[in-house]
């Protein structure tokens with residue numbers, strides 16, 4: 621595996637490349653062109669420029685998170701082919717710049733959903749949290765208002781104000797899209813992009829829906845092993861793979877995380893590893909990465925990745941806000957750096973145990 625760190629780009633991220641370079645063991649960044657909108661073609665010059673900027677800091681681009689999918693593709697509306705063509709052009713431009721990993725998601729309307737961005741934990745840190753009761757008491761518009769006020773001035777990925785302004789319209793457009801339709805539309809998209817992925821060896825890594833169940837009545841499909849295997853079978857190509865996000869799959873306590881990793885050997889192209897602390901089955905908060913701070917066994921998760929010979933990029937995920945840092949919720953420097961160091965430590969121990977036995 622390669623330890624990486626998500627970076628939103630100069631002007632969008634409070635964390636600098638210079639800081640990331642000093643986290644021991646981190647060699648790559650996972651980045652994006654944050655000011656592009658879903659559906660537009662990423663210009664080759666801009667990809668080249670960010671690549672050079674990252675390389676000048678002594679790091680390199682390990683992958684893109686995310687190239688977002690236009691709603692027309694997810695809905696399957698008649699204009700989807702235009703946006704798929706644009707997506708293919710973006711993939712080609714990325715491939716020309718020697719970038720071979722793209723994370724994306726296929727969630728209708730919302731990206732990840734949380735009900736609090738700054739829940740206080742006993743140690744005084746603040747974290748993102750989810751409560752089903754809170755969701756049940758909200759409608760999508762009021763949730764956006766409450767989310768944006770806690771965002772420390774940052775625009776959250778997937779929660780861009782221009783999208784939220786048309787949220788009612790978006791819900792209307794998705795009204796005939798059920799799970800089957802969403803699978804069909806995903807298949808259509810993947811079949812169209814696989815040739816360019818093969819030409820440039822670009823691994824597509826779908827990110828799970830977060831949380832891993834339907835929210836506000838919208839269909840969600842990338843939620844469990846059965847559905848992922850269905851997705852991989854329907855377009856059976858190694859370039860059609862997954863981002864194994866422990867925190868997202870882990871929202872559903874029926875998902876056996878190490879078991880899923882083993883079952884997905886060869887098709888996990890990217891890993892997000894973090895912990896959650898469950899207060900009840902339908903209330904969780906994002907804990908420190910350390911196993912004992914949350915509900916997951918991070919040792920078993922890393923061991924499963926080791927055992928399947930995972931050699932892609934891995935990154936710590938949402939961190940707590942600690943040490944008075946002000947940053948995009950989940951994406952400060954300090955706690956994610958602690959997470960990277962911890963995951964590296966687990967990996968070193970697992971590796972030495974395995975090779976000295």
Ligand SMILES: [Mn+2]
Nearest residue numbers: 865868892937
């Ligand atoms: Mn994730």
